[in-house]
Amino acid sequence: METEDKIxxxxxxxxxxxxxxxxxxxxVSTESGIPDFRSKDGLYNQHDVKFDRYSPEYLLSIDCLIDHPDVFYEFYRQxxxxxxxEPNKAHIRLAELExxxxxxGVITQNIDGLHQKAGSRNVQxxxxxTLRNYCMKCHKKYDAEFIFRSEDKIxxxxxxxxxxxxxxxLYGEGLPQTAWVESMRLxxxxxxxxxxxxxxxxxPAASLAYQFPGKYLVIINRDKTPADRNAQLVIHDSIGKVLDLTSFD
Ligand SMILES: [Zn+2]
Incomplete structure (x- = not known):
């Protein structure tokens, strides 16, 4: 089937x-220009923090937060x-569909809050x-600005x-229970x-696709995925472009 027929x-x-x-x-987020955190482009060695000796996964791990918080926050802020x-066509079209x-609802692996910014309400x-912060000791909640505005290294x-x-x-931590249970329910x-x-x-995020028992599994991704063979419709293209061209009525 041609892409046009698939749409x-x-x-x-x-x-x-x-x-x-x-x-x-x-x-979904890279089409908004969110950089891949795994690339070290655009990182600056500020405050004598040298990232080169660490892997990106380590820099976003619970071990790094606990053992080297200065390194963690420098990487996080950058x-x-x-x-x-800003949200792109994919976020906007999904908010319209809701x-x-x-x-x-939307279940997302992204941490940028762009679905809500586009108007989606049920987002797991x-x-x-990254728009929410909390104190590890007293659990008081702080807004998105807190870590970025703080003048303290930590x-x-x-x-x-x-x-x-x-x-x-973070790497090394379990998924948030409430979001996971609500995702399964959806x-x-x-x-x-x-x-x-x-x-x-x-x-375990990918397992969500395999647990879906309903009628239509649709996969829209630039590259092949291991679940393509289970899907009723597979489109190897940009998610923003495909949703933009798809008519909702
Ligand atoms: Zn506190």
Missing amino acids: KELSRIISECKHIVFFGGAG KLDCRTI KMGKLD EIHGS PKCPECGGMVRPDVT IYRADCLIVGGTSLAVQ
Whole structure:
């Protein structure tokens, strides 16, 4: 099938279904210009912090946060500040689909809050969000600005002096339970699951695609994924472009 026919088929599926769920990964955000945190381009050796000796996965791990918080926060501030980034067509079209009452929710592996910025209401963030912070000692919550505005190398809670950390799932940590349970609930109730912008390489997140028991599994990703063979429709293209060309009625 040509891409044009596949997009027509996606329009047909969307018009037939009443409980659509979207499950997205990094590809949804990269189209907004969010850089891949794994690349060390654009990193500066400030405050004598040298990143070269660490892997990107270590720099975003719970071990790094605990053992080398100065390194963790330097990397975090340089790489994960999403505050000025805007949603793209993919985020906007999904928010429209939710407003039409067709889309039950979005499950995302991204931590940038762009779905909410585009107007989506039911967003399950299975890897947390950089827009929320909390004190590790007294659990007081702080807004998105707190870590980026803090003049201390290591942001401290004004109430108790504990370390304030992002509400993001770091390497070495389990997924947030509530978001995970709610994601499963959405998937079990859905008649169509659209998986977009993810190579389904990261577990346990990728297992969500395999647990979907409904009628239509749709995969939209630039590259092949291991779940392609299970899907009713596979489109190897940009998620923003495909959703933009798909008609909703
Ligand atoms: Zn505190």
